[in-house]
Amino acid sequence: MSAVRVGVFGLLGSGNLGNDGSLEAVLGYLRTEHPDAVVDALCGGPEVVKARYGIEATRLHWYGGEYRTASRAGAIAGKGLGKLVDIVRTASWVRRHDVVIVPGMGVLEATLPLRPWGFPYALFLLCATGRLFRTRVALVGVGADAIRERPTRALVRRSARLAAYRSYRDTLSRDAMRAMGVDTARDRVYPDLAFALPTPAEGERPASTGLVCVGVMDFHGGNDDRARAEEIHRRYLDGMTRFVRALVADGRPVRLLTGDSCDSPVVAAILDAVDSPLVTAAEASSLADLTKEMAGADAVVATRYHNLVCALKAGTPTLALSYAAKSDALMERMGLGAYCHPAREVDVDRLLEQFRELEKRAGELRQTLAEQNLIVTGQLDEQFRELNSALFPAAGRAHQETR
Template identity: 55%
Template sequence: MSGRHTAGPRVGLFGILGSGNLGNDGCMDAIVTFLRDRYPDVRLDFMCMGPERVAEVYGAPSTALQWYEPHAGDATGAHAAALKVLGKLLDPFRTFRWVRGQDVVIVPGMGVLEATLPLRPWAFPYSLFWLTVCARLTGAKVALVSVGANVVRKRFTRWFITRAARLAHYRSYRDDQSRDALRTMGVPVRGDDVYPDLAFALPSPERRPGHGAVGVGVMSYYGGNDDRERADELHLRYRTAITGFVRHLVDSGRPVRLLSGDVADEPMVEHILAEVPGDVVAEPLTTLDDLMRQMSQVDTMVGTRYHNVLCGLKVGLPTLSIGYAAKQDVLMAAMGLGDFCLKAGSIELGGLLERFAELERRHAELTATLAERNRVTRERLEDQFAALAKVISSDEKTTRETT
């Protein structure tokens, strides 16, 4: 390590963690499990969006990523605006103080280098950029581990993302597309590796007979960062198709289990429950483990959120992806189900029913394919953790190109 102490490594985890996004929290859980298994004396610290929940779950110090969030309360109007400005002034100093206490800061998985959903440059992209600047100033190392990326068009968002990537000590990606995106944006990626998404490292529950049940993972979908002007139109199209699909399943005598991946998806779940009477259940979800346990009770999966799709594949369920970004298509192809991808922005009930029927017809074949692909994925993640261990244990100074 850096020689600043003789006890276990001081490792910070940084990101949109603990705020209700199951995929992000699943990646965090995979990293924490690895760290505590490999380094029993590791000293964990978190800087995240849900510090109270993270501190409770992991029993480690946790700091709010943004000063404004825990201080906002019921502030509105000019008062809220003033608090946001104050927070933006305080956050760089808070981040510097936090980073100074770490040897390594890990950004675990997540699409931290992408803008496939609405994203403001002064939100997380700026926070990530400043994290890497602080690490350079204090001698800490930043590791972007199995992260997602895409080619970002918005100028300021792109600038923060690419500068953060350049300043990181270690980078790995969850797919080739992510690495290619950074290369396209001018980031030197020679020596960067591609490994599976960290959520694949979580344990899988034992499958139970689904008795024809279908899992339907829903999302409060409003398009991406470039779709703000037609967000309501996209949402209505998506909601109409998904609601019609659930109604078709129920009318056909199929039990349906509604699944989500973020607290923001609850309105969509409530809408379907109100519109479709019958054998439709939706139980609380707080972790990816909860999600996969519920998936283990169905026979087939249809999902929109990236980690809904990923968990369906990991559990071994023939899965149909209604994707909002190319990353889902890449994931599906890697797992042998590239023929079963639809686009959330142009979804139609007829096309959805047709693809679902084909998915069920090939159920046995696809189940066998997933068993083999999951085996290979687990082996690749062992390589990822071995590479990360070298970053944590090494005294090597940062040598990445920063210009």
């Protein structure tokens, strides 16, 4: 019998470290539990995925400018034609696999600006062709949220219904899908897949230096904030700049971190505005790099969801600048629910007050995180065992029948 053919799907290799971390966790699982599986990807950045993870990869969209704003007639026509071509391309890719895994990511949410004809359409094509060709599509540890925009909501709901397997990274996500009309009676909730990645050993953690890691984001609000996106961004950038300046005034070294390639201008703006040798920027290329940076800090203040995951996994006292309910849910799960601050309305005085309280309780919070990380690790082991029973026996039978 030939090896099981497994595809991974998503905006992978496109510059978002959280997405790539979820992929890395699933590849680690496959290489441990199913070393003979033949794995390839349909993804946003195939060159990066090939080079970094050693698997074959195909570009997700036929039209190369899919995620650039189309204003000229040629670009609009290219996007429209791409939607038709992608039907054939996706179907051809899906039918070559026994199982397709969508690893983590917020694929069922619109907490950041999102158009229905972009990734929601691509996900729908995946799940529809999976059902057509009897390829089991698994949404593993994904994020979801209530979506108001009708076309996006319809595509997301239909995709979820067509998937053969679903699990979520928090209860909030499962509840959101239930509210949108998806039967979630058999769906399970597990921690974010990135918690399955390795953690720096205790011996690798340097002694306290007073360092504060500040994770920033090119934040403009979500799908429902488009009318005031620039105002939200200016307020967020001003708040983060003032916060970093206050830390520097206290003599604290600050390390600026990002989670996506698009965040670099925010780092540059803060460096330029604060202009202090105490403020430096990290060049992290993976969640492992971020986790190592955060493990060496006394405290972390971060915005991006997977910056928070890395900090909490590293066991470092963390304060979240929450841009969506998923951040609050994550902090609550890990025992730090009191340390959340709204990213849309940064109040620097209140943020500094929360930060000082966080540092006063640092020893207690480190112990809390150590205990929660043990629980999370056990829950992810259970997630992977469930995948074994839910996906691979069926895949093996289907492949044998095809042969």
